[in-house]
Amino acid sequence: MPPDVESLALTYHYERHRGSETGVAHGHFTPRQEVNTIDLGLIAPDGTEVGETGSDKTSVQVSETSATPGYRPCRLVPGEWRILLGAYKVAPDGVMVTYELTFTPKRLRLLKGDLHAHTLASDGVLTVEELGRHALRHGLDFLAITDHNQKVAADALPRVPGLTLIPGIEWTHYKGHATFTGVDRPYDGSFAANTDEEVAARFASARARGALITIAHPFDEGCPFLFDAQALPFDCIEVWNGPMRPANLQAIGWWHNLLVAGKKIPVCGGSDYHRSQLFLFPGGPTTCVYTMSAGTSDILSALRSGHAYIVFAPDGPTLDMTAGEAMLGDSVPFARVKEIQVNVTGLHAEDVLQVVTPQSSTLLLKAEAPGHFQGSYRMEAPGFARVEILREFVPSLPALPALISNPIYFEV
Numbered sequence: 512m513p514p515d516v517e518s519l520a521l522t523y524h525y526e527r528h529r530g531s532e533t534g535v536a537h538g539h540f541t542p543r544q545e546v547n548t549i550d551l552g553l554i555a556p557d558g559t560e561v562g563e564t565g566s567d568k569t570s571v572q573v574s575e576t577s578a579t580p581g582y583r584p585c586r587l588v589p590g591e592w593r594i595l596l597g598a599y600k601v602a603p604d605g606v607m608v609t610y611e612l613t614f615t616p617k618r619l620r621l622l623k624g625d626l627h628a629h630t631l632a633s634d635g636v637l638t639v640e641e642l643g644r645h646a647l648r649h650g651l652d653f654l655a656i657t658d659h660n661q662k663v664a665a666d667a668l669p670r671v672p673g674l675t676l677i678p679g680i681e682w683t684h685y686k687g688h689a690t691f692t693g694v695d696r697p698y699d700g701s702f703a704a705n706t707d708e709e710v711a712a713r714f715a716s717a718r719a720r721g722a723l724i725t726i727a728h729p730f731d732e733g734c735p736f737l738f739d740a741q742a743l744p745f746d747c748i749e750v751w752n753g754p755m756r757p758a759n760l761q762a763i764g765w766w767h768n769l770l771v772a773g774k775k776i777p778v779c780g781g782s783d784y785h786r787s788q789l790f791l792f793p794g795g796p797t798t799c800v801y802t803m804s805a806g807t808s809d810i811l812s813a814l815r816s817g818h819a820y821i822v823f824a825p826d827g828p829t830l831d832m833t834a835g836e837a838m839l840g841d842s843v844p845f846a847r848v849k850e851i852q853v854n855v856t857g858l859h860a861e862d863v864l865q866v867v868t869p870q871s872s873t874l875l876l877k878a879e880a881p882g883h884f885q886g887s888y889r890m891e892a893p894g895f896a897r898v899e900i901l902r903e904f905v906p907s908l909p910a911l912p913a914l915i916s917n918p919i920y921f922e923v
């Protein structure tokens with residue numbers, strides 16, 4: 512398997528039936544005798560079975576998000592994969608088997624998702640499948656299932672075609688919540704942690720097993736994060752949890768100060784959906800991710816790299832922001848690159864588009880009508896640049912963030 516393959520299609524051919532035409536009284540007859548029967552299977556580089564389908568299917572497809580029945584969706588890691596042939600029946604003169612392999616390469620795309628949602632397994636009201644279909648209808652491409660202290664294995668998640676369901680858990684402690692996503696079992700045993708050491712052990716285990724660790728709703732009115740986040744390993748801050756409100760604005764402020772202090776910390780959003788209520792819906796907010804595929808591993812890797820922005824709903828404004836070759840979340844040397852290019856669609860009249868740096872906020876546009884914006888901004892000093900769109904959702908009430916981006920970093 513070469514690197515960066517999104518989907519593999521495998522077709523095999525051999526002479527299964529044989530028979531020669533013979534003349535009979537009223538025409539010709541060709542007997543159809545099965546002389547060869549070859550079963551098909553696929554083995555991953557770690558020796559695990561991806562699937563086996565007897566001799567019935569001659570064409571199979573596998574990717575991280577979908578697979579022909581009989582095969583399991585899995586990451587197409589580069590390396591030596593093996594095609595397993597079962598020589599169930601072979602003609603005395605042998606059989607020639609040929610394969611056709613089609614590798615579909617990964618490509619950059621923008622996917623929309625929700626990284627924080629609850630089901631019947633904790634205090635939500637929908638099953639995973641119902642929630643998945645609901646999310647898909649709201650325009651999402653991926654959804655993380657993060658029930659309170661409830662581990663869920665990827666294999667146990669239902670298939671919802673068109674939606675990537677990501678296994679996760681919301682580690683829920685009376686002193687703070689964090690989501691561990693992308694792995695079946697971020698830690699052994701229970702959530703219970705009665706000392707700082709036990710808390711640190713849960714986070715260290717989640718980190719070692721490859722989970723994306725997100726500090727959830729750090730300033731929530733009911734369950735703020737009271738641990739010392741700087742002392743724990745984490746990948747991301749959920750600065751936008753459910754409807755925009757003071758607790759989220761406070762989280763954005765905290766994150767901004769960490770950026771000013773020189774930290775590189777990506778942010779994401781999650782609806783914390785439990786049931787449909789006013790202002791609560793899957794994708795409220797939506798995290799939009801520039802990812803190389805729809806597979807969980809690529810989505811989480813893009814989030815870890817900050818290749819993402821957060822928007823109030825799946826159909827909110829879109830953002831494309833670059834600096835030279837760099838995209839959101841990337842770093843560039845200030846000596847070489849000083850300008851960012853900003854491309855925004857879906858603006859409403861009165862929307863405010865601004866660039867935020869360590870030094871200032873600069874207005875790029877106050878939209879006089881609905882439309883899109885294309886422009887640039889020149890950095891005055893090293894640091895970072897991130898974009899915000901503010902919108903008056905309710906006339907005469909203050910404008911609130913409609914979009915918050917990760918920064919591009921300009922290094923000394």
Ligand SMILES: [Zn+2]
Pocket residue numbers: 681688727728734
């Ligand atoms: Zn929570």
Ligand SMILES: [Zn+2]
Pocket residue numbers: 627628629681783
């Ligand atoms: Zn939650």
